[in-house]
Amino acid sequence: MIRFISLAALLLLWQIGAWLSDPRRIPGPMAVFEKIYEEAVSGALFSNLAVTLARVVAAFALAMSFGAAIGYVMGRNKLADRLLDPWLVTLLNLPALVVIVLAYVWAGLTEVAAIGAVALNKLPNAIVVVREGARALDPHLEDMAEVFRFSPAARLKHLILPQLAPYLAAATRSGLSLVWKIVLVVELLGRSNGVGFEINMAFQLFDMKLLLAYALPFVALMLGVETILVQPLERHVSRWRRGVSRRLDRV
Amino acid sequence: MNDTSPAGGAASLDVSIASKDYHSASGRPLRALEGLRLTLPAGQAGAVVGPSGCGKTTLLRLIAGLDKDYFGTIVLPEHGRLGMVFQEPRLLPWRSVIDNIRVAAPQAPEDDIAALLDELGLAEHAAHFPRELSLGLARRVALARALAVKPDLLLLDEPLVSLDAALARDLREMIARLIDERRITTLIVTHDLREAIALGDRLFLLSARPAHVVATIDVPAPRRTLAKETAERLEAQARDALAAAHAGSQPGHP
Numbered sequence: 088m089i090r091f092i093s094l095a096a097l098l099l100l101w102q103i104g105a106w107l108s109d110p111r112r113i114p115g116p117m118a119v120f121e122k123i124y125e126e127a128v129s130g131a132l133f134s135n136l137a138v139t140l141a142r143v144v145a146a147f148a149l150a151m152s153f154g155a156a157i158g159y160v161m162g163r164n165k166l167a168d169r170l171l172d173p174w175l176v177t178l179l180n181l182p183a184l185v186v187i188v189l190a191y192v193w194a195g196l197t198e199v200a201a202i203g204a205v206a207l208n209k210l211p212n213a214i215v216v217v218r219e220g221a222r223a224l225d226p227h228l229e230d231m232a233e234v235f236r237f238s239p240a241a242r243l244k245h246l247i248l249p250q251l252a253p254y255l256a257a258a259t260r261s262g263l264s265l266v267w268k269i270v271l272v273v274e275l276l277g278r279s280n281g282v283g284f285e286i287n288m289a290f291q292l293f294d295m296k297l298l299l300a301y302a303l304p305f306v307a308l309m310l311g312v313e314t315i316l317v318q319p320l321e322r323h324v325s326r327w328r329r330g331v332s333r334r335l336d337r338v
Numbered sequence: 339m340n341d342t343s344p345a346g347g348a349a350s351l352d353v354s355i356a357s358k359d360y361h362s363a364s365g366r367p368l369r370a371l372e373g374l375r376l377t378l379p380a381g382q383a384g385a386v387v388g389p390s391g392c393g394k395t396t397l398l399r400l401i402a403g404l405d406k407d408y409f410g411t412i413v414l415p416e417h418g419r420l421g422m423v424f425q426e427p428r429l430l431p432w433r434s435v436i437d438n439i440r441v442a443a444p445q446a447p448e449d450d451i452a453a454l455l456d457e458l459g460l461a462e463h464a465a466h467f468p469r470e471l472s473l474g475l476a477r478r479v480a481l482a483r484a485l486a487v488k489p490d491l492l493l494l495d496e497p498l499v500s501l502d503a504a505l506a507r508d509l510r511e512m513i514a515r516l517i518d519e520r521r522i523t524t525l526i527v528t529h530d531l532r533e534a535i536a537l538g539d540r541l542f543l544l545s546a547r548p549a550h551v552v553a554t555i556d557v558p559a560p561r562r563t564l565a566k567e568t569a570e571r572l573e574a575q576a577r578d579a580l581a582a583a584h585a586g587s588q589p590g591h592p
């Protein structure tokens with residue numbers, strides 16, 4: 088309810104802003120919703136959203152799988168950590184724009200370059216978070232798994248992944264929002280479709296209605312992914328923590 | 339003698355450790371065990387007793403194969419399948435009680451696991467997560483997990499420590515009954531002589547660090563019907579042996 092009121096207040100503020108300003112500079116909510124409807128009917132909205140979402144998913148999956156693997160190795164192996172740490176620090180401090188431009192220059196204005204550049208921007212962040220998780224693995228439980236001779240698959244599924252789950256969830260949350268923002272920049276600089284491309288068009292034409300008509304549905308889409316996928320998944324993997332307060336006494 | 343029961347066979351535990359060193363933070367080696375020898379016939383329960391900090395848990399870690407940095411030999415009972423109850427229960431907090439057992443003993447039939455839970459009074463807790471259990475219950479789950487793998491050697495590290503008296507007695511009786519029924523070769527580490535006499539067929543008394551076995555005492559079978567006087571006599575005998583070893587091990591210290 089409070090969220091609803093808050094959202095309504097935001098819309099109202101927007102409307103007031105539109106009234107006070109030039110409608111070309113700040114179009115009102117109704118004008119933007121009409122534009123969204125128009126773009127949706129023509130099909131352009133959905134095809135651009137789908138293209139961008141596919142890039143987000145691909146770049147995110149790449150960054151998370153490589154980031155988790157590298158982060159795990161760095162967290163568990165001192166030599167690997169020392170060897171790779173300078174690379175990691177370099178990558179962490181390299182501006183996203185530099186990575187994107189270099190990728191386009193070296194690999195051409197291709198899909199591979201676009202997705203690769205986004206993944207490379209997210210990669211160091213995933214590595215750092217998962218490395219922390221790998222360092223915090225409980226050695227007592229590891230001894231237990233050793234004595235009971237857990238298979239490698241059982242070790243991964245029952246011992247390592249549950250301990251890394253909170254770290255993977257944190258990397259997922261910060262990662263999704265980072266990745267979709269960078270995907271728009273990549274599209275703006277070197278792709279001919281997607282939300283970022285449309286926003287660039289709107290900027291060139293000074294069409295604020297078009298700009299918002301693409302930005303808002305995409306924000307809504309990412310919010311939907313967060314609430315429908317990420318949050319329930321996080322709740323599922325942390326369900327064992329909930330029982331702490333109702334410890335059973337001896338029987 | 340060749341016993342074909344799945345629990346043991348004729349093999350036994352044979353431990354002979356020349357030395358085990360620890361490296362302290364300053365880099366100086368610290369000798370934890372030296373010239374330690376013990377043998378335990380199949381199907382028997384051995385109890386390792388010694389002052390705290392003498393290296394009992396270190397010994398157990400060597401036998402469990404968790405630490406391979408030592409000089410000496412350790413021969414495990416045939417097949418060498420281990421079941422272990424650590425001092426802290428070490429259950430997977432994100433798996434339910436029954437899943438903790440299933441994960442550790444994937445080849446155990448469901449019926450066996452259910453029977454084991456029943457026997458240990460855990461049936462109603464099968465679906466609970468470890469955080470919902472008291473220490474006494476969690477220890478029992480750890481014991482059920484160790485038994486579910488049908489171990490050739492069962493290792494118990496201070497199984498009754500930090501439980502209140504009544505709870506400790508219940509668990510002690512439960513353990514005694516289980517290892518008697520199943521004839522599992524068992525090694526129990528404890529600092530409590532009475533507990534050792536109540537659970538062990540054979541006592542191994544350890545000296546202070548560097549630890550070695552100063553005396554091996556056989557508890558006359560059947561120990562469950564041990565007369566009070568016999569138990570007290572054994573206890574006095576063991577105390578004397580420990581005291582003598584302790585006095586002898588520090589001649590150079592003022």
